[in-house]
Amino acid sequence: QGRLQGKRILITAAGQGIGRATALACAAEGAEVIATDRNPALLADLQGMRTEVLDVTDQAAIDRLAAATGPLDGLFNCAGVVHGGTVLEIQDEDWAFAFDLNVTAMMRMVRAFLPQMLTRADQTGSVSIVNMASMASSLKGFVNRTTYGASKAAVIGLTKGIAADFVKQGLRCNALCPGTVDTPSLRGRIASAADPVQAERDFIARQPTGRLASVEDIAPMVVYLLSDDSRFVTGQAMLVDGGVTI
Numbered sequence: 001q002g003r004l005q006g007k008r009i010l011i012t013a014a015g016q017g018i019g020r021a022t023a024l025a026c027a028a029e030g031a032e033v034i035a036t037d038r039n040p041a042l043l044a045d046l047q048g049m050r051t052e053v054l055d056v057t058d059q060a061a062i063d064r065l066a067a068a069t070g071p072l073d074g075l076f077n078c079a080g081v082v083h084g085g086t087v088l089e090i091q092d093e094d095w096a097f098a099f100d101l102n103v104t105a106m107m108r109m110v111r112a113f114l115p116q117m118l119t120r121a122d123q124t125g126s127v128s129i130v131n132m133a134s135m136a137s138s139l140k141g142f143v144n145r146t147t148y149g150a151s152k153a154a155v156i157g158l159t160k161g162i163a164a165d166f167v168k169q170g171l172r173c174n175a176l177c178p179g180t181v182d183t184p185s186l187r188g189r190i191a192s193a194a195d196p197v198q199a200e201r202d203f204i205a206r207q208p209t210g211r212l213a214s215v216e217d218i219a220p221m222v223v224y225l226l227s228d229d230s231r232f233v234t235g236q237a238m239l240v241d242g243g244v245t246i
């Protein structure tokens with residue numbers, strides 16, 4: 001019997017990276033997974049789960065999916081974007097886009113799905129929301145990550161607010177704060193650096209473990225937070241960073 005047997009779990013940005021690894025891990029633990037992504041091509045080869053195209057910045061699409069899906073036991077809001085640069089280099093449109101995708105879309109997902117989730121929630125703590133934040137947030141500052149860190153700090157605030165408001169109804173909400181994870185978008189950031197070889201070395205150098213996280217290092221924490229094993233855990237920013245913030 002899997003740890004997520006009988007749970008219906010929806011995941012955003014499940015097409016690649018951490019979202020995809022988590023969708024596969026949840027399915028392996030027996031969950032009924034609804035894997036969503038903006039890009040249908042990335043969903044095409046996901047086996048053993050339902051897939052739905054969803055751009056989380058599209059409020060109407062969120063509302064349509066919430067109406068069609070029925071109550072969830074678990075929601076993993078994974079979609080997000082990374083912008084580089086110091087505060088002096090911030091473009092207003094990048095700042096607005098980062099907050100729209102990393103924070104506002106997440107709020108809209110929760111606002112749309114939470115009422116139905118509450119119908120399943122009780123004091124067993126089995127109904128759970130996980131929001132993707134980062135170690136780059138209110139937890140630690142990083143060079144060239146001001147826009148990103150500000151948006152991910154807001155995710156932690158959003159998470160704690162939801163946790164505080166619904167703890168009495170038994171709904172839990174936690175934030176996930178990974179270190180640097182080897183995903184397609186990280187590879188893109190490395191490739192677009194002025195010196196890609198040095199950029200990869202720099203990412204690895206800030207990891208005390210001497211290596212980047214793999215997506216398989218991160219997914220088990222999400223499985224835990226969505227499972228009843230974490231029934232007494234809510235409102236937390238869970239670091240999985242290989243010791244960066246020691």
Ligand code: NAD
Nearest residue numbers: 013015016017018038055056079080134180181183184185
């Ligand atoms: P990724 O960036 O490689 O892939 C992102 C996925 O999101 C893609 O499948 C893309 O199609 C989808 N997507 C993009 N915009 C979308 C939208 N508007 N609606 C729906 N889907 C959309 O994946 P990743 O690196 O695993 O990042 C996933 C999350 O993890 C992000 O929130 C990111 O900030 C966070 N994170 C990543 C790292 C890291 O080092 N990779 C570290 C900490 C946190």
